[in-house]
Amino acid sequence: MDNARIDKIIEKHHGEASSLIQVLLDIQSEHHWLPKAALKRxxxxxxxxxxxxxxxxxxxxxxxxxxKGRHEVHVCVGTACHVRGASRILDTLQELTGIKPGETDLELKFSLETVNCLGCCALGPVLEIDGKTHGKMTTAETADVLKNYQ
Amino acid sequence: MSQIHSPAELEAFRKGILSQRDPKKPCITLCSGSACQASGSAEVALNLEAEIQKQGLSGAVDIRRTGCHGYCERGPIIISNPEGICYFNISPDDVPEIVTKTVKEKKIVERLLYTEPETGEKITHEDEIPFYKHQERLVFGDNVKIDPKSIEDYLAIGGYAALAKALFGMSAEQVLEEVQKSNLRGRGGGGFPAGRKWEGSRSAPEPIKYVIVNADEGDPGAYMDRSLLEGNPHSILEGLTIGAYAIGAHEGFIYVRQEYPLAVENVNRAIRKAEELGFLGKNILGSGFDFTVTVHQGAGAFVCGESTALMTALEGRVGEPRPKYIRSNIKGLWDRPSVLNNVETWANVPLIINNGADWFTRFGTEKSSGTKIFALVGKINNTGLVEVPMGITLRDIIYKIGGGIPGGKKFKAVQTGGPSGGCIPEALLDLGVDFDELAKAGSMMGSGGMIVMDEDTCMVDVARYFIDFLADESCGKCVPCREGTRQMLKILTNITEGRGKEGDIELLEELSETAKEAALCALGKSAPNSFLSTLHYFRDEYEAHIKEKRCPALSCKELIAFYIDPEKCQGCGSCLRKCPAEAIIGGKKLIHIIDQDKCTKCGTCFEVCPTKFAAVTKISGVPVPAPVPEAERTVIKQSKEK
Amino acid sequence: MSEIIFEIDGKEVKAKAGMTILEAARSVGIKIPTLCHHEALEPFGSCRLCTVEVDVRSWTSLVASCVYPVAQNIVVRTRSAKVDRIRKMILELYLAHAPDSFELQDMAQEYGADKNRFEKEASFCIHCGLCVRYCNEVKQKNAVGFVDRGSRKEICFIPEIAAQECWDCKECFPLCPTEALQAAFVLSQALYTPQK
Structure with missing residues (x-):
């Protein structure tokens, strides 16, 4: 991410120190991560x-x-999903991808994250890949869903 | 659109909107909240538009994409007006039939109606369906009537009338008095009286004051604030502006989680529209009162729901709480008087101003007036958002509205108040739900998460779950919370994994006392609640884990084994094919056996074993029976008439 | 500034408005243990060792004396069974990370804290923030800061700044109650090769 783009984002937030978090959020959402050079700028x-x-x-x-990896996998571990067996879904995903929450695999294929509540508790346990929600997951279905992402 | 300069102009504008609307014109309302989007509402909407065009009905039918209707279990939901026919669980393929039959021919599509599970009776209208019938949807009810993107929709149902009334018909003191009289208590946590908070800020000498909406809804399993912001953003802006007028603030902030993109989008649009029409900005409605609102996105930290941490985050810093010995309504954001209320609290304000405090106190109990929206989730038939008068019993919420526990399972507990709350057992189901009763039972109202748990839920695991959550979400500033939750998590994990020992419970109690008494913020002080309440009501479960290495709910992975009942196994091979660990030994017409050494306890076999056989079972606290000898492994077919 | 009269451990104490209980107590020679407190720095309120019992209009609660402002007629007790129990627990939680810290050991003796109560996780740092705050507030160099949150929270030097500023300063070293900081700093120096 070049400095001109970063400066533009800062400008949008009127260059105020109090907008630091908003600036970083914009950089994160455009660039998907925060390079050190960007932080320095x-x-x-x-x-x-x-x-x-x-x-x-x-x-x-x-x-x-x-x-981050090409596909961002978010497993809901909110309370509703938890009591409906979210930890088994998470275990399965860890097994299949070989990574833990917060990690990205070496081929940059998947990034795995746990999230606290996606707010669609009726569908729990819920899995979200690249923004698409997969509801009422079972361990067997989790494996099937993951196969669709390359 | 041009600015509105007086209450008279507002009423004229409103009349203009209404005169262009024909109440008899067909209008299809489609729930498009985040939860329904997840179950495919966007695809339904696309099909609906295409189908209406295809059938030559463009212009003759309106489509209104509203916010959440609350009945998430059965989303996406369509209501066909003016008849008010409700259809549930709509898939994109259902759309042509709805348009042909219901819109064109005015007939009902029976199969899409609500079916009463017990009697099989079909119900056509919302207000006759049990889930809705027992609710009192004062705040949430408007969601079904408006497209959140349209300020005209909000004005058509009387929007911003309360603001006009406050600005032109009442002094700031009178507004404050009305809110105090209504006894509105904060819907975000401890239930502090909003009026008292406002008064503190109003009488603080510092001239610059702020009002803030806390939309950092972080409790796992609670999403009512999101649904309000998404579905009816103007009601919150209106409430906030009235509050600002009452305390004398000219700047407001909405702190909303970035995880709620639709809420961010809708509230930003609402602010723009409100500015265009003169409901926000300089000289609001010609009253001389100025007020602006800025949206600030939260970057993902549960602790920022705590008022002082939220304010530090608003200042662009790390969201660490600060000591609250001087309240934030006196010294808050940038050390100035700041009134922070959550989304639902602000949304109640226009109702109180419009209808008066006397009307408001007719709902609810003496000390907890009005209604409360709960997210009814977990092991419950009707998952969704429900708004009920305070004082209603847990039993009514869970059974009359929620439709009870699925799969014929037994109710065990209901967790309220999020990570700071507690679990309430069956014996207290007749408890009237309000701020004080829940606190007496060792839980709290919190923001309104209500997670139902059945016999399969392990209460030690529930405590471990919440402590794990808090250890991860603790800001890390003070020791009782940072180190206390870390140690509590270690002990609770040991217990659920079969390494519990004598003295663990007492050590947990001691750690709880330290956190409760010495932590810096409310989050740390309430961190042990999930442990303390589960210990109080379910001590036997703790003891079973520690002393017998047994999980009574058959849930803790390390304490259970999966076992195939040789008398029930029909050798169908379902589990054999699906087992990811290749731990099942089977074959044609052979009784399957689980190799306990290979088994990872993922539970796949348990899930896939056909219910008619139910051969895979879970056992805990006893050794796994020896496998059937090779000679006896041939399946004996179960006779059909048994 | 108006004078405030209140009671600490049965003694009448006079203090200026805006003072904290800790400041007032120390001004009359009453000892309250602290770890994260330093005269030159803004009160932080993180270690909670300075927790005392306060009666405000006959309502008793525990507060952190380093941030609690004095008020007319309050009654403060710097020791009680409950206060001691909490200080003991806090010390035990700390000792899991820095069992060999002299400062902690001295206090452990006074409060009967057992350094083996919790499984050892020798990270040395106990997150009192003295180095971070000193570098920020007094030196205004910001060479060292916190990273992450909750139990993953750590202190971390910015190598580029540290390489320029720290060599001739090192004023944070003696502040550290566990002498952990030096280790972290030396490590960071070792890892960083300044770019020419």
Whole structure:
């Protein structure tokens, strides 16, 4: 991500230090991760110490300091999904992808994340891949769904 | 659109909208909230538009894509007006039939109607369906009537009349007084009286004050605030503006999770439209009152639902709470008086101003007036959002509205209040639900998550689940929370994995006391609640895990084994084919056996074993029976008439 | 500034409005244990060791004395069975991370804390934030900061800044109650090769 683009985002938020999180969210959503160079640029432009930016970038779940895989797999582990067996779905996914929540595989195929509630509890347990919801999952179906993503 | 400069102009504008609307014109309402989107509402909408065009009905039928109707279990939902015929679980393929039969020929498509599970009776109208019949949808009811993208829809049902009334018919003190009289309590957590919070800010000397909407709904299993923001964003803006007028604030913020993209989109659009028409901005409706609203997206931290952490996040910093010895309504955002209420609380304000406090207090109980929206989820037949008067019993919510527990299972507990709340057992089902009663039972109202648990739910695991959640979501600033939850999680994990030992319960209790008494914020102080309430009501489950290494609910993976009952197995091979660990030994007409060494306890065999056989069982606390000898492994066919 | 009169451990104490209980107590020589507190820094309220019992209009609660403002007629008790129990537990939680810290050991002795109560996870750092806050508030260099949250929270140097600023400063070293910081710093130095 080049500096001109970052400057544009900062401009959109009027270059105020209080909009730091909003700026980082915009960078994250365009670029899918936060490269160190981008953080440095934001630090200079907003005059916020890099230590503070680093803390924010690691404190909030929406940010990633490493590149993400082609497919983002979100497993809902909200309470409703949990009592309906979400942990078994998560186990199956870990088994199939070989990665843990928060990780991305070496081929950059999948990134696995747990989310706290997708707000479609009627469909629980729920799995979301690249924004598409797969509801009422069983362990067997999870494997079938995952096969559709290359 | 041009700005509206007076209440008279507003009423004229409203009349203009209504005069262009023919109440007899067919209108198909389609639930398009996030939950229904997930079950395919967008595809239904596309088909609906195409089909109406195809059948030459363009212009003769309106389509209204509304927010959430609440009955998520049966979404997507279509209501065909003016008749009010309700169709549930609509798939895109159902659309042509609905258009042909219902819209054109005014006939009912029986198969899409609600069917009463017990009697098989078909029900056509919303207000006769048990799920809706027992609700009191004061706040949530408008969701079905409006397209959240259309400010005209909101105005058509009387929107912004409360704002006009407050700005022109009442002084700021009178507005405050009315809210105080209504005894509106905060719907986001502890139930602090909104009026008292407002008064504190109003009388604080600092001239610059703020009002804030807490839409950082982070409780896992709760999504009513999202549905309100998505489905009726103007009602929240209207409430917020009235609040700002009452306390003398000119700037407001909506802190909404970035995980709620549709809510962000709808509320941003609503703000733009409201500014265009003069409901927000300078000199609102010609009253001389100025007020602007900014949306701030939360980047994903549960702790930011805590008021002081939310304010630090609004300032663009790490969302760590600060000590609350001086309340944030006196010293909040940028150290200025700040009134923070959650989405549902703000949405109640226009109702109170329009109808008066006396009307409002007619609903609910003496100390908890009005209604509350709950997310009724978990092991329940009718998952969805329900709005009920305070004081209704848990039993009515779960059985009359929720339709009871699925699969003939037995109710065990209901969890309320999110991670800070607790579990309520069957013996307390007749408890009237309000702020104080729930607190007395060791739980809390919280933001309104209501997770139903059945006999298959392990209560130790539930405590472990919430502590795990909090250990992950703790901001990490103070020790009782950061280190306390870490240690509690370790002990609870040990217990659920069969490594529990004598003294664990006492150590957990001691850690709970430290967190409760010495943690910095409300989140840390309430962190042990899930443990304390499950221990209080389900101590026997803890003891079974620790002493007998047994999970009574047959849920804790390390304490159970899957076993195929040789007398029931018919050798169908379903489990053999599906087992991902290749742990099943079987063959044609042979009784299948699980190789316990290979079994990963994923539960696939249990899921796929045909219910007519139900041969795969779970056992806990006892050794797995030895496999059937090779000589006796031939399947004996079950006789059909048994 | 108006004078505030209240009671600590049965003694009448006079303090200025805006002072914290801790400041007022120390001004009259009453000891309250702390780890994350430092005179030169803004109160932080993270270690909770300074927890005391306070009666406000006969309502008793536990508060962190380093951030709680003094008020007229309140009654403060710096020791009680409950306060001691909580301090003991906090120390035990800390000792799992830094069992050999002298400062912690001294306090452990006073409160009877058992350093083996919890499984050891020697990370040294106990997140008191003294180094981070000192570098930010006093030195204004921001060479060291926090990363992550909850039980994954850590301190972390920014190598580029550390390489320039830290070598001649090191003022945060003696502040560290577990002497962990030095280890982290040396490690970070070792890992970082300044770019020419």
């Amino acid at each position: 934001v630090s200079e432009k907003l005059r916020v110490p890099l230590t503070q930016i680093q803390h924010i970038a690691t404190f909030y779940k929406a940010f990633s300091l490493v590149p």
